[in-house]
Amino acid sequence: MTINQSNVVFVYNSEDPDGEYFAKRYANIHHLSEDQLVGIDTDTEEIVDSYQEFKEQLEDPLRQKLLEIKNGGRDVFAIVLGWRIPAGFYHDGKIISSTSRISAIAPIENPQPFELNKRNLLYNRGIFKRYDEEDVNLAFIVTQLDAPLRQIMDRIFDSISSASTGIKSDGNFYFDLYSGYGDGERATKYQNRLDLFDNKTINRVTVPVEKTVQIDEFNDVFFGQLRDDSIFWGWGVSSVSSSYFYPQSHNRVFFYNGDFTSLRSMRSFNVTYPGVMAINNGYIGVAGAMDEINRTDEVVIVPSIVDISPSDGFSPYDYDDPYEGESLVGVSSEDLTTEPSLSPYGPYEPYESLDLIDIPIPEIPETTEGSFDIFLDPIPFFDSILRGSPLGEAFLFSNPFLNNSMTIFGDPLTPIIIPNIDKEIDKITLFDSFKIISGLYSKSYCYLSRRAAAAYGLTERIVQSCDIDYSTQFLTPATHISSEFSYDKVFSTMTMLGQKCQTWVTDAAFNLLPPKEPTFVEYLSFTETKISDAFLAGCGNQIAIKENLQARFVYDEGGWFFETTLQEMHPFLFFLVQFELIVSLDSEFSDIIFDIRSVENLSQWEYEEPFGSFINLTYEGVPSNLTGRRIRYNSSEFKKITRFSKLFLKYRQIGDAFYYTPHSTHIDIVSH
Known part of the structure; x- marks a missing residue:
């Protein structure tokens, strides 16, 4: 079963007189049952003061309600946070969105710790599938619907009702690649991701596309105004005026601006936040961040060894370090940052006493670069839309982290129709x-x-x-x-x-x-x-x-290549995967000619991303969410072998926390 009106719930503030009114309006649009309307007695403030207050007022009561609904025989895939439900809470002076936190409370059978920037295991999966019963144990689909006034909210619900059977992108797609800001590594990575989308994915849609161009590294190019627009995806513009949106002439379908305040407040008037302005100008789906999450706020959780072992005692993972000379289990200090004032054993903090953490030497934080890696990814978003995912599902699949400031305004059930050339997406060219x-x-x-x-x-x-x-x-x-x-x-x-x-x-x-x-x-x-x-x-x-x-x-004589698919390392853990390939001329591997490790020479390795295209492996490795995608090794000029030679190969994957899969054996022949 995929997401539909039978597995969505609408959460309203039972203390506000208009809360139930909008809940019933939503129920009438999608023909919901009474048990799908969840009233919560919570604070009407848009941003509550702390996570503890948020947990007591919204998270815990909602989790109990969801358990009751599940025990009553109804699966819940999607949650809409409605009128005057808090949009977020403060954590160390930064806003964490309600949609991001509530999405992370799955599975609901047990309370889930608040882990800042928790990896979203449903992000950009290598083998696409629609959200289903298995995924509900990993994350919920959650959106927010709120407005400054009841009259504005009524108009929003009118638009949702009109789009309940689908809203078509009949105008221009504005794609702003080059007005982004930031010179750090993470800003560069996001720019590269937009470039990859531009080169490999955007040509799948047949709507008119307006794109910014790069003049040089010193000047930003941006759109001065959106006219005849249906979709906007950009980054870096932190504020816009009322004249930025030309009077609406086409369906305004989806708006995303990669900045840190785009959806700071859905209830405010006279603001210049791009996402809020997009809502006010008729966009039916809008995503954006509520606050900036800096590097010093980020936490990487490393599972203890017992977490990865199956319950029956057998594990295909060897806990010995596959790279001689290393003895630590965990992630490198370069990959781990933590809040210096954070108590690792506080009752509501993300650490447990058994966590194995490689604590970095304190350094001066990079205050000039925000966490651009929380930004939404256009590749899985539009890939999901083209495969039939509604708004909420596509948002979840394109959101790399949970428990942060990212949020979305709109109805999760809204089908988005983008004219495209894809009839059979997974067929190769x-x-x-x-x-x-x-x-x-x-x-x-x-x-x-x-x-x-x-x-x-x-x-x-x-x-x-x-x-x-x-x-x-x-x-x-x-x-x-x-x-x-x-x-x-x-x-x-x-x-x-x-x-x-x-x-x-x-x-x-x-x-x-x-x-x-x-x-x-x-x-x-x-x-x-x-x-x-x-x-x-x-x-x-x-x-x-x-x-x-x-x-x-013409390939050089004696060259060869090896190709396989990325294997699943663990269904509930995230890894950045590297590879090892042992090459022998006999089946007993008594005559090993090459011992190839990707971390020692990245240039010969590549992986499939997005589907049908290959990119070079980086020092970070291949994200384990790309399970099922192809991995390829091309021999270098120093590893040529006589043509017609028969090769025996052993291959395995190395996890970033020093877990690795057993060797798989392959036979090949030098054919170049």
Whole structure:
């Protein structure tokens, strides 16, 4: 079951006379039952003074209500925090949003500790699936609906009612890549993420896209006004005037601005917060932060060893450090920051006495750079929307952390319709298909050639034997084997197949490239596709192709690659994964020729992100939420092996807390 009107609850303030009114309005829109309207006697202040007060007034009563609903037979996937429900609370002088905290109270059977910037395990999953019964144990879908006045809230509910069956993006998509601020590493990472979205994902939509351009590193380029807009995604603009939004002429569907005050107060008048201004100008879905969470506020929780072991006592994880010379269990001090004044054993703090934490040496915090990594990710957001996720689900899937200042205004059930070219999103392109086909062809050709050589060698050994009886007995069957597996037969069969592959890809590329009817050489050149020399040899036109093809489009002889998919390390823990690959020329691994560790040489490794595209591995590793995506190693010039050599490989994943999976064994062949 996916999210629908049967598994959403609307939370209202039972102390406010208008609370029940808006709860019933929401129930009428989505035909909710009485038990789906949850009244809570809570403070009407927008921001309460502390987490303890928030917990007593809203979190604990709501958790008990949700347990009652669940025990009554109804699953709850989504929660709407309605009229005059607190939007957040103060924690060390910073605002933590109610939506972010309530999302993190799952599973509700036990109280969940407040861990600042807790990893969202549903963020950007490698294999997409809709939110379901399993996910409710990891995080709730939570949104907020509030306004300065009842009359404004009524107009908002009118819009929600009109969009209950779907709201179509019929205007421009404004994508602001380059008005962001901040020069630190995390700002650069977010800029790179926007660039990746621009290069790999945004072309899936068919709406008009308006984009900022980068002039130089000293000048910011931004939109002066939004006109004919339906979607806005940008970052860095911290305030806008009332004239920023031109009078509405199209459906205003979704607005997100990556800053730290965009949704500081949904109840305020005469403010310049971009998200609040977007609500006031007709946007039906708006996401943004309520406050800035600095690096010094961030906490990384490292699980104790007992947390990762299955209950039956067996574990596929070895607790010995896979990298000799290291003995600590935990994360490196570079990855861990903590509030100096935070008591690790306070009753409401995120640590427990058994946590294994590598405490860093106190340093002067980087006060000039905010935590840009809490910003929403456009790649999983729009990927989810295009796959049919409603607003609330897409927000959760694109939100990397919980228990922070990020929040969302809107109805979680609102379907967003964006015209797009994707009919079968997970199908690979023609160009990727040929890369896979040509790679497998090369391997097949090399395997068959190796077998032909072995069959010929068998006959030669028998002929050269001095034992007459031995030769008489085995020469006939050996000759038969040599004839059946001869290189002439291999070449004849593979030439026909290879030429069909070439014809297929050039025919399929008709009208897709500048040459409308490309030759095979033109196809390789215009698509920047590298090909194995073994493929050309098998096709029988090696010399003719290489005379007209640039050398850079042919793999170096003796090169090889290894490809697999990212395995799940643990269903409830997050890791930044590195890799280890052992290469041997025999199955017993007594002749190991390479011991390859990704942390020692990142340049040869890449991983799939987003789907269908590969990016280079970084020192941080591959996020474990990308389980199911492809991992690829390409040999360097220092690790070439003679073509046709048979390789035996052992592969495993290394978790960032020094947990790792057992070795998996693979057999391959050098086919470049």
